Amino acid sequence: MVTAGLIHWILNMLNVTVHIRDVCVFLAPVFSGLTAISTFLLTRELWNQGAGLLAACFIAIVPGYISRSVAGSFDNEGIAIFALQFTYYLWVSAWGGYVFIINLIPLHVFVLLLMQRYSRRVYIAYSTFYIVGLILSMQIPFVGFQPIRTSEHMAAAGVFALLQAYAFLQYLRDRLTKQEFQTLFFLGVSLAAGIVFLSVIYLTYTGYIAPWSGRFYSLWDTGYAKIHIPIIASVSEHQPTTWVSFFFDLHILVCTFPAGLWFCIKNINDERVFVALYAISAVYFAGVMVRLMLTLTPVVCMLSAIAFSNVFERYLGDDMKRENPPIEDSSDEDDKRNPGNLYDKAGKVRKHVSEQEKTEEGLGPNIKNIVTMLMLMLLMMFAVHCTWVTSNAYSSPSVVLASYNHDGTRNILDDFREAYYWLRQNTDEHARVMSWWDYGYQIAGMANRTTLVDNNTWNNSHIALVGKAMSSNESAAYEIMRSLDVDYVLIIFGGVIGYSGDDINKFLWMVRIAEGEHPKDIRESDYFTPQGEFRVDKAGSPTLLNCLMYKMSYYRFGEMQLDFRTPPGFDRTRNAEIGNKDIKFKHLEEAFTSEHWLVRIYKVKQLDNRETLDHKLRVTNIVPKQKYLSKKVDKRSFIEPNIQCNFCS
Structure with a gap:
């Protein structure tokens, strides 16, 4: 920046x-x-x-x-x-x-x-x-x-101190005898290393480092x-x-x-x-x-x-030398003058010109040409691969997805922008959206709505609280969402189109992060089968099949048959028929589902008047519920500024 x-x-x-x-x-x-x-x-x-x-x-x-x-x-x-x-x-x-x-x-x-x-x-x-x-x-x-x-910088500081000690000992080397220098060198290096090591430990222990x-x-x-x-x-x-x-x-x-x-x-x-x-x-x-x-x-x-x-210098360098051959030496002139002479000046058998040409036309030059061509082919393949990866993988926006049909035609999946535009146009400008932190920036930037967590959330306990809400049953999750003043919940579901980056595939990380802050309420083992498998079908864990994330992902999905070869409620991403098809909500209602079901948004229901009043009584402990039902209560007490309710504020 x-x-x-x-x-x-x-x-x-x-x-x-x-x-x-x-x-x-x-x-x-x-x-x-x-x-x-x-x-x-x-x-x-x-x-x-x-x-x-x-x-x-x-x-x-x-x-x-x-x-x-x-x-x-x-x-x-x-x-x-x-x-x-x-x-x-x-x-x-x-x-x-x-x-x-x-x-x-x-x-x-x-x-x-x-x-x-x-x-x-x-x-x-x-x-x-x-x-x-x-x-x-x-x-x-x-x-x-x-x-x-x-601590990451202590190695650099230690080497700096060691280098100064080493340089000083090198300076003393010319001024001391060999025996004195060896003794001083050993003591000096050991003393310097020990002082640096103990200093780092002490400063780390005291909290300075x-x-x-x-x-x-x-x-x-x-x-x-x-x-x-x-x-x-x-x-x-x-x-x-x-x-x-x-x-x-x-x-x-x-x-x-x-x-x-x-x-x-x-x-x-x-x-x-x-x-x-x-x-x-x-x-x-x-x-x-x-x-x-x-x-x-x-x-x-x-x-x-x-x-x-x-490689190129080794195999192309000889070709360049052959293009500029050296001046003929005297032995070649003698060979021309005395064609019958079979020996050169060193007494070795001479090779005739025809034999030399045959050697040049043999296997050696061919190997050089083959190696050179192979190197060039590798470079060409590398360039083609880089171009393909750049255009298909790294130059495509992550908000707009593309898929290809068998005939090569391309389908554009614009579910993300569709959902964010719906949020922007159909929700109050002060509405709060709960989602996993991966989508926080996109919701804030494209939908212009407040999110609970995003890519820059440093408070691990806050992310864990969102993970706990996603991992809990609907009633427990509703209490958390009311405490956070959540108006809408957004999830990503890829079971219809086979999108592997959806929230069900990320769900175990939500559980693990939540377990780190709330070990009494959330345990990762509860979401696995007795055999240790994470399954969304009938064999799945009851805790998983009734948690909020599962219900929001598969709501009405059990009635949907994607093709004639698979039963209703077949998840293409996990290749399984879901185990809980009769999903109903008490505290949430479906507000929006994108064209390919990739983005699903649920609205958090507000408490009705009777529940709101009981809830305030229960939280503030002003009057017990039994007394409230039998006696008249001064309702002005509920609007006094010193009585606050985090859930209903």
Whole structure:
């Protein structure tokens, strides 16, 4: 947001009139071009100019980066990868993935010290990087003192202290005997490491340094978030990455980048130690979390470019040399003068011209041509794949869905916009809508209605309360909804069209998040069969078949027969006939269902007058219900300002 606002301010100051919306829409594509340039510069430093050019071409079209750099993608990652690549080229700082950078560069310096590759260049570069980066990052109000008060930054500080101690010992090396230096070196390094370690423990214990976050623990223990922070584990981007995702986002580069890594290790130097550490750490983190595929993509493009560049130099370089053959030496002249001479000056048997031509026409040149053609075919396939993925997967809006018929014609599913437009036109402007947090931004932005939770809700207990309402039976859920002043409930149901991203498939995460805050009322095991299965048919758990989410999803669905091959109430997403077809509501009523049943909206009924009065009596404890039925009550007491009711306010 700061970058977009700054660009907008500069352009308008230069009398270039541009709307802030246009700046936000085209911010990511502009920075993706800068990312290609920074990748070229970094790869050129690591290998050569040809590899840099290939790396820039790769990252310009690779799906793993296109997913966050298409027009309209206004998120941190649009600028982040440019900052990351340019940081690795200049050693400065970046985004939320800054934690990755601020730990990878110190790791590089530490490994160089272990490999005894210390030099004044390393000392000056890292000292400048750490001091300048620390000061600059602390100037940002949002960051503040986090670089010196969070555990994620302690490794950088520790390596900085270790580097200063190492440099000081190197300074003393020329002024002490070998025995004195060894003793001092051992004591100095041990003392420095011990002081730093104990200081970090003490400051963390006293609360001055914040402990490691849950996301950090989830990177090392894949089951940690599911148990302790289900709200983080429920996000699809935080799931472990499948092999299909690697191939989908990187295609042939998955197979070629290990070869580039091998070439770097084979011809190691200080810079290539860094890219090797970058590759190994990024592969691990990308395997743990889908979202971190974004940090793996740049190094995969760089190393694959090195591999392709090395192959092309090996097989095309000889052809270029043959186009400019060297001047004939004296042995060739002697051969022409003495055609009968069978031996050269070294005493070896000469090959006649005809034999040399036959050798050139043999298997060797053909293999070179075949390899070159195969490399070019792989690059062409990669370009075609990237174009297809970009146009079909990453350039389509998530609000408007598209499906294809057997004859190739396309169907547009506009249920989301249809439902949001209905909310905007048919509900009070102050109406509150309860839904799962995934749709909060869309409801607020397109329907202009208040939501309880959205993508920026930091209060985990508030999200858990919504999850509890969805997981409870109708009566218990109604009490929660009345306490939150909910007017409408919106859910996503994909059983009619086979949409797998609906709320029933997300339901277990609602249960887990609710269980974390309300373990006495919600238990995940209650929603499984005795065999441990999550089923929506007749064998499903009674708790599941009577919870609010199930009833709202399958209301009137039991009467609906989708085709002649399946019975009424057949869920296409879960391939099962639902177990509860006789669903009736007491406290809710259906308000809207979109054309393909993808979005369903229910209205929360208001309490009638008798229930409202009894409810106020029960909550405020003014007069017991029995006395109210037999005696006259002064109704003015209900409007006194000191008597409040959260449920009926």
